Amino acid sequence: MPQLPTELLNTIGMILELFVAVTSALLVAFWIGLVVWTFRDIRSRTRDVFAWFLATVLVLILGPIGWLLYFLLRPRETLAQVYDRQLEEEVLLRDITVRRACRKCQTVTEADWLLCPRCGTELRHQCADCGRPLELDWIACPYCTAPVTAAPAVRQVKAAPPEPAPQQITYTPEVDAGPAPQPGFEPLPEAAAE
Numbered sequence: 679m680p681q682l683p684t685e686l687l688n689t690i691g692m693i694l695e696l697f698v699a700v701t702s703a704l705l706v707a708f709w710i711g712l713v714v715w716t717f718r719d720i721r722s723r724t725r726d727v728f729a730w731f732l733a734t735v736l737v738l739i740l741g742p743i744g745w746l747l748y749f750l751l752r753p754r755e756t757l758a759q760v761y762d763r764q765l766e767e768e769v770l771l772r773d774i775t776v777r778r779a780c781r782k783c784q785t786v787t788e789a790d791w792l793l794c795p796r797c798g799t800e801l802r803h804q805c806a807d808c809g810r811p812l813e814l815d816w817i818a819c820p821y822c823t824a825p826v827t828a829a830p831a832v833r834q835v836k837a838a839p840p841e842p843a844p845q846q847i848t849y850t851p852e853v854d855a856g857p858a859p860q861p862g863f864e865p866l867p868e869a870a871a872e
């Protein structure tokens with residue numbers, strides 16, 4: 679009769695010991711898992727080594743409570759999210775500068791317009807070599823690498839059509855003046871000699 683209770687007690691004791699061992703092993707594994715997770719998470723959210731250390735130690739010491747604290751206080755965005763957001767902002771900013779408004783009347787203008795169609799303000803120059811639109815403050819054409827000299831570029835565009843006319847005028851006097859004196863000059867001495 680007294681043997682049974684001791685055997686039963688031993689068995690219960692062993693089961694309890696095993697239960698405690700397994701539970702504590704699981705708890706330790708969970709604890710370590712939380713620490714590793716926190717270290718990885720904080721590393722993806724900041725480059726500050728001190729913050730890495732602080733967060734990891736917090737969870738190492740306080741376990742689940744530390745992890746909960748970290749989860750509430752951690753930086754909202756990961757570095758990848760910050761990078762994506764900055765890229766988006768940059769693209770938006772570039773869109774705004776490309777599709778910007780006329781500085782005089784605020785009309786929204788296209789990227790290749792040379793002047794504002796509403797108030798006539800000059801928005802861009804035309805490249806003297808390739809004819810593409812250039813911003814007013816550019817010093818060279820990004821398409822054909824021609825250097826930009828602001829005033830001549832405008833003059834050449836405007837002076838392009840009448841260019842053939844002066845050339846024709848300069849040709850005609852040369853043709854008239856050239857042959858005319860020569861025939862007149864040579865006969866004269868002959869006529870004088872005879």
Ligand SMILES: [Zn+2]
Pocket residue numbers: 780781782783784785794795796797798799
């Ligand atoms: Zn305008």
Ligand SMILES: [Zn+2]
Pocket residue numbers: 805806807808809810819820821822823824
């Ligand atoms: Zn060009």
